[in-house]
Amino acid sequence: MRFREKKRYERADDEKDQPPEFVGLRDRIVHFTWPWFAATMSTGSLAVVLGNTPNTFRGLQTIGKVVFIFDLVLFLLFNVLMTIRFILVPRKLFASLHHPVEGLFHGTYWVSVALILNCAHIYGNANTGPWLPKALEVCFWIYCSAAFIVGVFQYSMFFRLERLNVTDAVPAWIFPIYPLLVVGTLAGTILPAQPNGPSWNIFVGGVLLQGLAWVVSFLMYALYMQRLMTGSLPSPTTRPGMFVSVGPAGYTAAGLISLANQAPTFIGANYWTDSPSHDGDIVRIFGIMSGLFVILFAYWFFFITTVAVLSGVRKMSFSLNWWAFIFPNAGLTLATIQAGKVLNSEALNGLASALTIALVIMWFVTAFFCVRAVYRGEVMWPGKDEDKTMERIGWGWQSNRNNPEARRVIVRDGFSQNV
Numbered sequence: 001m002r003f004r005e006k007k008r009y010e011r012a013d014d015e016k017d018q019p020p021e022f023v024g025l026r027d028r029i030v031h032f033t034w035p036w037f038a039a040t041m042s043t044g045s046l047a048v049v050l051g052n053t054p055n056t057f058r059g060l061q062t063i064g065k066v067v068f069i070f071d072l073v074l075f076l077l078f079n080v081l082m083t084i085r086f087i088l089v090p091r092k093l094f095a096s097l098h099h100p101v102e103g104l105f106h107g108t109y110w111v112s113v114a115l116i117l118n119c120a121h122i123y124g125n126a127n128t129g130p131w132l133p134k135a136l137e138v139c140f141w142i143y144c145s146a147a148f149i150v151g152v153f154q155y156s157m158f159f160r161l162e163r164l165n166v167t168d169a170v171p172a173w174i175f176p177i178y179p180l181l182v183v184g185t186l187a188g189t190i191l192p193a194q195p196n197g198p199s200w201n202i203f204v205g206g207v208l209l210q211g212l213a214w215v216v217s218f219l220m221y222a223l224y225m226q227r228l229m230t231g232s233l234p235s236p237t238t239r240p241g242m243f244v245s246v247g248p249a250g251y252t253a254a255g256l257i258s259l260a261n262q263a264p265t266f267i268g269a270n271y272w273t274d275s276p277s278h279d280g281d282i283v284r285i286f287g288i289m290s291g292l293f294v295i296l297f298a299y300w301f302f303f304i305t306t307v308a309v310l311s312g313v314r315k316m317s318f319s320l321n322w323w324a325f326i327f328p329n330a331g332l333t334l335a336t337i338q339a340g341k342v343l344n345s346e347a348l349n350g351l352a353s354a355l356t357i358a359l360v361i362m363w364f365v366t367a368f369f370c371v372r373a374v375y376r377g378e379v380m381w382p383g384k385d386e387d388k389t390m391e392r393i394g395w396g397w398q399s400n401r402n403n404p405e406a407r408r409v410i411v412r413d414g415f416s417q418n419v
Helices: 008-013 025-029 034-052 060-088 091-098 103-127 131-161 171-181 183-193 196-230 236-265 279-311 320-325 327-343 346-376
Strands: 409-412 415-418
Touching: 025 060, 034 060, 034 103, 034 320, 034 327, 034 346, 060 091, 060 103, 091 103, 091 131, 103 131, 103 171, 103 183, 131 171, 131 183, 131 196, 171 183, 171 196, 171 236, 183 196, 183 236, 196 236, 236 279, 236 320, 236 327, 279 327, 320 327, 320 346, 327 346
Parallel strands: none
Antiparallel strands: 409 415
């Protein structure tokens, strides 16, 4: 089943496609889409940054814990709303996974999980027993397996069921592989509490999966750059989503430097070579240099996107893309923190603190406009969300309850057939 956007003149002539003025609560919940988990991504990434920022003050850890707890509450609430949505309209479960807009954001759910695991170690390791490191080890491998499956499964569905235009390429095309982009930082976070055997496995797994995610992201970068060079910028409302392009390089740099900095503690002196130099030190040098090699790439995209956003700020209205002001730039901040740590640079530490303050400010700004948009019916409203082009799936629970077309769809050779 494919999803096609109707042409503008067709929409104007079709009154059935006009968003209704009044809807019930169930109809609004039905339009609770995957991009909402960008909010938990942003909140979780903010908590991770607060737990790692170099210039601290008394009470900062408490603030970080509060943000983490709030992130947990949001994540549980969003899970409940998403479950209700799929109970009310079961067809939207599969449809949402390969929808050319909403489906791309399914990865935000899994990134939210990874950030929760990060926070569990940062804020819980010092206050719990030996069970937490073991639990995080198990959760790490479960998460890696799930993230790998998502990366393969979702791209396979897009390749088979959808046809996306390169002229519409956006950084969100990276999202199916995004859950693997944060594996390196997750591994680097939980490594200090792991015993030697598991720590080595986590180290290797983190490097392998981070490498996969970075290479796939780099391929998507090429398509995105082609769009920017031959087409036009995204609409002002969706331009904050351009910050997603900052994340891959930022999280990769942060993950590589974090892992490399810990390599000498669990890699033997002559594990790979007979050199008098410690093999762990060699890995540390190469890892740090690799991270520093890509970090400015993240800053380059950050400035490119900032200019694009500022050029259209007067025409900008709220969309869930606004949460991209936070979570990709959190990766850039973490990379800066790691770089400042290994280079012993007070300037980089100061820059990291400035970025942290900016993230906090942007989180409050985005949260305010998000709540206001829900209140005004600008999001979670029939015809206004990412699922508005789902064919033959009526708006809300009431319009699907007696709709024979909403029962089941078989996809054959890219065409949908109701049964």
